Amino acid sequence: MDPESGPSNRLKLYKTTLCLAYQSFGVVYGDLxxxxxYVYMSTFSxxxxxxxxxxxxxxxxxxxxxxxxxxxxxKYIILVLAADDNGEGGTFALYSLLCRHSKVGFLKAxxxxxxxxxxxxxxxxSKETRTSLLIKDFFEKHQSxxxxxxxxxxxxxxxxxxxxxxxxxxxxxxxxxxIKVRVPDxxxxxxxxxxxxxxxxLFALQHYGTHRVGFLFAPxxxxxxxxISGVGVYNIIHWNPRVVYALSPYYVYNFxxxxxxxGWSSLGGVVLCVTGAExxxxxxxxxxxxxxxxxxxxxxxxxxxxxxxxxxAYLSKHNMELQSSFxxxxxxxxxxxxxxVATLATAVGSQAIISATFSLISQCRALKCFPxxxxxxxxxxxxxxxxxxxxxxxxxxxxxxxxxxxxDTDMIGNAYGLAVVTVMFVTTCLMFLIISTxxxxxxxxxxxxxxxxxxxxxLYFSACLAKVHKGGWLPLLFSxxxxxxxxxxxYGTSKKHxxxxxxxxxxxxxxxxxxxxxxxxxxxxxxxxxxxSSGVPPxxxxxxxxxxxxxxxxxxxxxxxxMVPKVSDTDRFVVGRIGPPEFFLFGCTVRYGxxxxxxxxxxxxxxxxxxxxxxxxxxxxxxxxxxxxxxGLLTNAERKEAGVGAGQRKKxxxxxxxxxxxxxxxxxxxxxxxxxxxxxxxxxxxxxxxFVKKFAIDIVYCFLRRNCRRPATALGIPHxxxxxxxxxxxx
Numbered sequence: 116m117d118p119e120s121g122p123s124n125r126l127k128l129y130k131t132t133l134c135l136a137y138q139s140f141g142v143v144y145g146d147l148x149x150x151x152x153y154v155y156m157s158t159f160s161x162x163x164x165x166x167x168x169x170x171x172x173x174x175x176x177x178x179x180x181x182x183x184x185x186x187x188x189x190k191y192i193i194l195v196l197a198a199d200d201n202g203e204g205g206t207f208a209l210y211s212l213l214c215r216h217s218k219v220g221f222l223k224a225x226x227x228x229x230x231x232x233x234x235x236x237x238x239x240x241s242k243e244t245r246t247s248l249l250i251k252d253f254f255e256k257h258q259s260x261x262x263x264x265x266x267x268x269x270x271x272x273x274x275x276x277x278x279x280x281x282x283x284x285x286x287x288x289x290x291x292x293x294i295k296v297r298v299p300d301x302x303x304x305x306x307x308x309x310x311x312x313x314x315x316x317l318f319a320l321q322h323y324g325t326h327r328v329g330f331l332f333a334p335x336x337x338x339x340x341x342x343i344s345g346v347g348v349y350n351i352i353h354w355n356p357r358v359v360y361a362l363s364p365y366y367v368y369n370f371x372x373x374x375x376x377x378g379w380s381s382l383g384g385v386v387l388c389v390t391g392a393e394x395x396x397x398x399x400x401x402x403x404x405x406x407x408x409x410x411x412x413x414x415x416x417x418x419x420x421x422x423x424x425x426x427x428a429y430l431s432k433h434n435m436e437l438q439s440s441f442x443x444x445x446x447x448x449x450x451x452x453x454x455x456v457a458t459l460a461t462a463v464g465s466q467a468i469i470s471a472t473f474s475l476i477s478q479c480r481a482l483k484c485f486p487x488x489x490x491x492x493x494x495x496x497x498x499x500x501x502x503x504x505x506x507x508x509x510x511x512x513x514x515x516x517x518x519x520x521x522x523d524t525d526m527i528g529n530a531y532g533l534a535v536v537t538v539m540f541v542t543t544c545l546m547f548l549i550i551s552t553x554x555x556x557x558x559x560x561x562x563x564x565x566x567x568x569x570x571x572x573x574l575y576f577s578a579c580l581a582k583v584h585k586g587g588w589l590p591l592l593f594s595x596x597x598x599x600x601x602x603x604x605x606y607g608t609s610k611k612h613x614x615x616x617x618x619x620x621x622x623x624x625x626x627x628x629x630x631x632x633x634x635x636x637x638x639x640x641x642x643x644x645x646x647x648s649s650g651v652p653p654x655x656x657x658x659x660x661x662x663x664x665x666x667x668x669x670x671x672x673x674x675x676x677x678m679v680p681k682v683s684d685t686d687r688f689v690v691g692r693i694g695p696p697e698f699f700l701f702g703c704t705v706r707y708g709x710x711x712x713x714x715x716x717x718x719x720x721x722x723x724x725x726x727x728x729x730x731x732x733x734x735x736x737x738x739x740x741x742x743x744x745x746x747g748l749l750t751n752a753e754r755k756e757a758g759v760g761a762g763q764r765k766k767x768x769x770x771x772x773x774x775x776x777x778x779x780x781x782x783x784x785x786x787x788x789x790x791x792x793x794x795x796x797x798x799x800x801x802x803x804x805x806f807v808k809k810f811a812i813d814i815v816y817c818f819l820r821r822n823c824r825r826p827a828t829a830l831g832i833p834h835x836x837x838x839x840x841x842x843x844x845x846x
Contacts (some may be wrong), residue, residue, distance in 0.1 A: 135406035140340075141332020143398045143407060144415050145464030146282055146391025147187065151422045152441050152457060153289040153341055154179065157428065157528035159437040161585070162377040167434035167707040171642075173361035174370020174426035175381070179388045180362055180420060182571075186539065189391040190568050195396050195542060196404045203680040203710060204399030204511070206271040206477045207537070209545040210264075211709070216553045217251040219264055220533045220678060246551050246558040256326065257305045259358035266602065269484065271541030272475060272599035274534050277590045279472035279510055281531045282390070283465035284517045287313050289524050290461040293442040303547040310518050317462055318511035321469065322502055332463045337414075342453050347425025350444055370648040381589075388423070390535045391464070393542065397471050400680065400710065432568060437657055438597075469510065473503050481676045481709040483608045484601050486823035517589070518533030524735035526586030533579040534590035540572045585714045588736050591747065607816030610846040611798050612646050619650035634663045638787035640723070641666035642795075644826075648673050648704060654794035656804055657795050658840045666701040668784040670726065680710040688722070690729040699780060701726055719789055720833075723781070730777050795839040798846055812846065 158175055200208035212221030254260050283586075288310045295301055314830040351358055373376045395407055420458040429444040430436070436443045445453050479485035521527050537686060545563060579587055645652040653670075659665060669691065688708065693700040798820070800812040827837050 121201060122819070131405050132403065132409065135402045136410040137333055139333075139398075139402050139410045140336040140406055140414070141334075142401060142467055142470070143395055144391065144410065145332070145336060145460065145467035146394055147389070148287075148292075148340055148415060149392075149457070149460050149464040150388050150390055150569070151426065152293075152461070153285060153524060153528060154384065154388045156384075156438055157387055157532075158381050160384065160525040160528075161380060161582075163374065163381040163384075168373075168438065169431050170366075170373055171367055171378075171433065172427055172430045173358060174366045174374070174378070175367035176358065176387065176423055176596065177361045178370065178382075178385050180387060181367060181424050182362060182388055183419060184421075185571060186568070187395065188416060190543075191392050191395050192408050195546060196399065196407060198546060198553075199399055199404065201608065201680050202400055202403075203477075204395075205383075205393075205397035206268055206275065206400075206473065206545070206708065207475070207482070210268045210540070211446065211552055211677055211680070213264075213548055214678040215544070217254060217551075219251070219254040219261055219548070220815055221563050233838075242555065244551070244555050246561075249755060250548065250552050254663050263607075265543055266598070267544065269605075270594060271538050271545075272479060273482075273594040273601065274538045274541070274590060275397070275475055276597050277593035278390075278531075278538070279468050279512045280469040280517060281527065281534055281590065281592060282468040283308075283317065283461075283510075283513050284521075285527045285531050286461035286464050287317075287458075288518055288522075288527070290454075292439075292456045292524065293457065296439055296442040296509050297450065306493070307518060307522055311515055313458070313462065313516050314465075314511065314518065317465055318469075318507055318514075320325055321507045324823065328713060332466070335456070335459050335463050340418040341458050342449075342456055343422035344423075346445055346449075346453065347421035347423070349446065350425035350429045351421075353428075355431045356404060357822065358424055358431065358512070361424075361427065370416075379574075379578055381583060382528055386532045386575040386579065387528060388419075389539075391468070391532065393531065393538050394467060394471055398467070401450045401457050404777070431816065437698050439480070449738065469507075472510065473501050473506065476503060476506055477501055478709045481707065482678075483676065483712075484605045486600075486604050486819045487826065487829045489824055489829075502543065505806055507529075507654075510589065513593075513783055519626070521586065523586075527589075529579065529582040529586035530589035532575070533551060533582075533587045534594070535577045536572055536579055537590070537594075540569065542729050543569045543572060597770060600815070602810045603738070603815040604819055606814055607798055607820070610812065611844055614844045614846050615646055615652055615654075618653040619647055620653065620656040622700070634659065634665070636667045639648050639666045640668045640670065640784045640787075640789045641720075641723070641791060642667060643669050643671045643792045645673055645828075647671075648675075649702075654796065654840045655792070657842050658792070658838075660667060665782070669701070670722065670778065671700075671702045672722070673702070673704045675704055675706045677706055677708055677804055679708045681708040682706045682711060688699050688725040690725050692729075693735075696777065699777075699784075706794050723785055727778065727781060730781070739799065767842055788836070790836050790838060791827070792838045792840065793827055793832070795841045796844050797841070798844045801845050 116275055123172075137824045146737050155175070163171070178696070180311050194206070203211075210220075254264070258510070270394050288306070291310045294306060294309075307497065325428050351375045372383070395411065396534060399407065429442050433440070434441065442450070442454070476485055476488070477490055478491070480488060489503050491504065517527065547561045550564060551558055583591065643652070643655050645655070689704040689706070691702045694700050703725065705718075705722070798812060798816060800809040804812070827834070
């Protein structure tokens with residue numbers, strides 16, 4: 116080995132990590148970094164408004180300091196970041212990790228079903244503990260527990276989507292309200308109008324993609340963090356250096372001793388200091404654990420502590436200015452530059468949560484938990500950068516409605532706090548299962564995690580819940596609507612799949628009817644899209660019995676979304692023969708992870724090449740070239756999966772055609788044309804169904820199905836080559 120290679124590789128790793136850490140400022144920390152604009156203002160609103168003594172002010176700072184230390188630093192940076200799913204983070208990543216290591220999943224098959232996929236094999240340790248076995252056994256035996264777990268995951272997801280509405284409104288409106296410090300007579304309507312203009316501009320720019328304006332984000336956030344930390348140091352030295360003593364947790368105890376119930380009520384404002392902490396985990400897929408940890412511990416955390424400490428020092432000498440303390444604490448000389456940077460920083464923070472919302476909805480859609488929407492990939496290099504037009508404009512309308520309807524940052528802050536703490540508590544609950552069943556640690560370790568962090572979050576949650584009537588109802592309403600839509604879509608989709616499983620037709624039975632139906636084979640390739648991994652979908656049987664003809668070569672295509680972030684190209688296609696060779700029937704399962712990009716343009720070419728490779732793998736002693744490229748071989752695992760794993764894909768003993776004849780048939784069929792066949796199914800609840808089921812299927816699911824993108828459009832299937840077969844499913 117070259118002696119230079121070791122240090123050279125380490126240097127390259129250091130450079131890459133530092134570069135990622137730099138980029139993370141503009142994507143991960145926008146939401147967390149703009150919190151100082153509104154935390155003290157929200158905390159000292161309501162019942163804590165009369166408390167203006169040093170003990171209360173320094174007590175609030177001590178609360179903020181320890182909340183920042185315990186939740187973002189200890190919980191997320193040290194522990195939760197380690198629970199990544201092959202580099203991906205977020206609520207669905209934790210759920211995916213659980214599904215692969217135990218049968219807790221309600222969406223997809225267990226680990227065993229796809230054991231040879233490389234992404235599934237990146238597991239953790241070894242030995243099962245008694246606790247992990249008990250938990251896994253409980254989830255396997257009780258289907259209701261798996262449903263509850265899925266609903267908890269969807270609740271956390273819906274709260275994050277609600278966060279995508281509240282973050283832009285709270286941050287932009289708070290920043291714009293700073294104008295009143297210098298222009299006190301400015302009417303409220305003008306600040307609302309300016310905030311609305313900024314929000315419209317922000318959402319209008321989304322279709323350009325973050326990669327075109329992303330280079331501005333990190334410098335803006337760094338300038339912002341340096342500005343607030345510099346102002347904080349100035350205020351500490353100039354107004355009250357003794358504020359550093361408030362780092363002691365004694366000040367927290369003293370605060371609750373003096374403020375009592377009013378101090379507990381103020382926690383709904385304090386929790387806003389950790390808004391965006393979940394984003395450090397949710398956006399992990401764009402970076403690495405080390406880069407996120409370096410950026411937070413080296414820059415973000417100390418800058419935020421200095422900013423909050425400096426504002427507390429200023430307030431201790433100006434306790435009459437609690438409602439606009441952030442802007443008034445800025446020295447006059449640099450007020451306007453800091454105000455401009457603050458406004459830009461709120462746009463960056465909003466951009467981060469909007470992009471995270473797009474990413475999360477894309478994951479939900481891939482796992483059949485969200486209606487089909489148009490997903491535009493705005494970067495050819497970074498597949499994670501996406502834009503969803505329908506979601507973008509709905510978010511914009513809702514943001515404008517909240518700004519115009521509420522106008523009051525106190526009420527928006529109450530709503531914001533409830534959304535933030537709910538997502539954090541969902542993560543804590545999922546981490547208990549991760550620690551005990553995936554990491555296989557002692558149950559006491561998992562309980563310790565829940566007791567320490569869960570108790571803090573429940574304390575904040577109780578304070579936020581007490582403000583439901585003061586704006587806290589808003590995220591509950593958002594999450595309830597989003598959760599209901601996602602649950603109805605997932606329920607309708609699962610019922611549709613169950614109907615197809617119960618009514619599928621065996622290929623042998625269909626072929627045995629061939630002579631009586633006088634089935635005609637026409638030239639070309641027919642791609643039959645199905646949700647079934649074996650058997651003939653009822654849609655195709657319905658078509659054949661009414662129109663007894665199909666193409667010379669048929670390929671039954673099943674698109675499968677797995678509980679992994681990405682599926683490698685070598686694992687993506689599973690091709691198998693159905694029936695005797697002279698029937699020219701094939702089955703192909705195409706597997707995608709929830710972060711994979713579906714390339715509709717190359718799909719047809721790749722699929723036919725994989726069929727050709729499969730034919731070649733059956734006769735490896737013959738060399739052929741198809742579509743201008745040499746054919747590779749499928750792995751033994753793939754051949755076993757395709758040939759034996761699925762009931763209808765077993766080879767039938769019959770004289771097989773020569774390889775050259777089959778390849779010629781494939782080439783001729785492709786030349787004749789490729790036709791896509793899909794079901795245009797209409798799902799209807801049966802007459803005996805309950806009212807709730809009829810409402811979910813006949814009203815909610817049907818409304819979503821009619822108004823979402825059609826499957827053929829979502830898959831990029833050319834309209835001129837599409838055959839849709841209408842059929843009613845009575846579930």
